[in-house]
Amino acid sequence: MSLKQACLIDSLFIETDLEKPILYEPLEPKLAHDTIIETIDIMQKSCVHKNNNPNLYIEVEKISHEHLSELIDQGWCRRGKRVMKPILDDTTCCSRYGLRTELTKFRLTRSLKISLKRMKKYIQTNVPDLSETCQEEKSEAHPELSQEELLDFTQKEMEEFLRTATKEKSKKGDDIDKVLGEELKEIAKGGKHNIEVSLVALNSPEFNATYQESFDLFCKWNRAVHDQEDWCNKEFFDTSFCITPLQNIQDEDNELGVMGTFHLHFRIDGKLVGVAEIDILTKYLCVNLNWYHPEYRVIGIGIFMIMSNMSLAYQISKVRPELKYFSGGVIETNRPRQNYKCYLSTEMLCDWTRRWVPIADAVRKIHEAKGRYASFLPNELPMKLSDFFSISCLFNGETHHFGRIRKQIKNEKELEENLRGLSKAAGLVANEFIVKIQS
Numbered sequence: 018m019s020l021k022q023a024c025l026i027d028s029l030f031i032e033t034d035l036e037k038p039i040l041y042e043p044l045e046p047k048l049a050h051d052t053i054i055e056t057i058d059i060m061q062k063s064c065v066h067k068n069n070n071p072n073l074y075i076e077v078e079k080i081s082h083e084h085l086s087e088l089i090d091q092g093w094c095r096r097g098k099r100v101m102k103p104i105l106d107d108t109t110c111c112s113r114y115g116l117r118t119e120l121t122k123f124r125l126t127r128s129l130k131i132s133l134k135r136m137k138k139y140i141q142t143n144v145p146d147l148s149e150t151c152q153e154e155k156s157e158a159h160p161e162l163s164q165e166e167l168l169d170f171t172q173k174e175m176e177e178f179l180r181t182a183t184k185e186k187s188k189k190g191d192d193i194d195k196v197l198g199e200e201l202k203e204i205a206k207g208g209k210h211n212i213e214v215s216l217v218a219l220n221s222p223e224f225n226a227t228y229q230e231s232f233d234l235f236c237k238w239n240r241a242v243h244d245q246e247d248w249c250n251k252e253f254f255d256t257s258f259c260i261t262p263l264q265n266i267q268d269e270d271n272e273l274g275v276m277g278t279f280h281l282h283f284r285i286d287g288k289l290v291g292v293a294e295i296d297i298l299t300k301y302l303c304v305n306l307n308w309y310h311p312e313y314r315v316i317g318i319g320i321f322m323i324m325s326n327m328s329l330a331y332q333i334s335k336v337r338p339e340l341k342y343f344s345g346g347v348i349e350t351n352r353p354r355q356n357y358k359c360y361l362s363t364e365m366l367c368d369w370t371r372r373w374v375p376i377a378d379a380v381r382k383i384h385e386a387k388g389r390y391a392s393f394l395p396n397e398l399p400m401k402l403s404d405f406f407s408i409s410c411l412f413n414g415e416t417h418h419f420g421r422i423r424k425q426i427k428n429e430k431e432l433e434e435n436l437r438g439l440s441k442a443a444g445l446v447a448n449e450f451i452v453k454i455q456s
């Protein structure tokens with residue numbers, strides 16, 4: 018099936034819904050829902066070609082850990098109170114796809130080992146081991162390389178990646194605890210330097226006491242690594258990385274019995290050198306952003322931070338087996354800096370079916386499509402959509418299905434468009450949300 022046909026079928030599904038008679042009963046007038054949406058809208062994101070690519074976003078008053086997990090499974094990611102999803106179709110210039118790592122399938126590649134070895138040598142002896150370079154760092158460090166290449170793999174890199182990924186696929190995953198845990202434990206022992214990693218809950222006394230230090234590091238990282246001066250202000254920092262619509266749950270008897278948003282602090286000899294903003298959800302541990310001291314890049318701080326997050330996810334999964342995945346968010350084609358994410362992930366999300374496919378198969382499809390939008394499973398049935406007429410709306414203090422109250426809503430058409438978009442972007446889980454409507 019061609020993409021055009023696919024889109025046609027997609028829209029037919031929605032049109033059929035429109036013909037349905039409205040038979041919905043009013044809902045219980047209580048807020049039993051765990052996720053409350055305040056705004057639904059579209060925002061544009063500029064790609065490397067300076068073209069605008071649309072994202073549907075929702076701004077939420079609150080969202081449950083389970084619902085956010087479901088949205089990650091549909092290719093969404095969170096920033097502050099906004100949860101967003103790239104809208105992908107034939108017109109998309111640079112596509113963005115969800116990525117995840119199944120913890121039991123993760124393998125510590127040679128190149129990741131090199132990066133960890135470098136960190137270990139620095140901590141133990143104060144001299145980084147720079148004898149070998151690793152792929153992950155290479156892609157992070159040379160954003161200017163071959164912009165035309167898809168996912169910025171050169172043909173040779175692509176072949177190498179596919180060869181390794183295909184070979185790795187047939188193997189069993191590493192015991193993360195044994196392989197990665199041992200490496201990290203060695204580093205944690207220290208030597209010439211002392212390294213500490215701590216989990217800091219948002220708005221905790223420790224969070225507030227280290228806020229300025231964290232913000233200063235964030236600005237330093239932005240200026241040096243991304244040359245982004247406009248991110249260096251407290252308002253942006255606060256609304257993007259210091260607030261969360263998730264409830265923070267802590268278990269006093271068990272350090273790992275936590276859910277919610279946290280900052281993972283990395284200190285070397287007491288100095289804050291890295292911060293990871295993470296969400297610990299039912300099914301996922303997601304890294305939303307890592308920022309670190311640019312001077313420590315040469316010793317592989319970025320990879321060390323990601324590996325520590327991966328190890329944390331694994332530790333939590335031993336206490337709570339439903340947490341099965343690590344997610345580094347979405348990857349954008351033609352953003353060389355993000356290539357390292359491919360080496361850390363085992364699966365990529367097919368937007369057409371919303372099914373996860375092995376990373377090597379997905380990368381091959383993207384490569385064939387030359388950076389344009391690609392369905393990884395074009396011959397499979399499309400994702401299931403929710404019926405947007407039955408999405409719950411909070412209107413005049415009561416909760417009803419949209420289909421029942423739409424005639425009373427002033428900007429009915431606009432809301433209908435937004436709910437249709439939400440249904441397409443979120444799939445069936447949209448029917449579990451509640452959307453606040455201005456009367």
Ligand SMILES: [Zn+2]
Binds near residue numbers: 064068110351
């Ligand atoms: Zn583009």
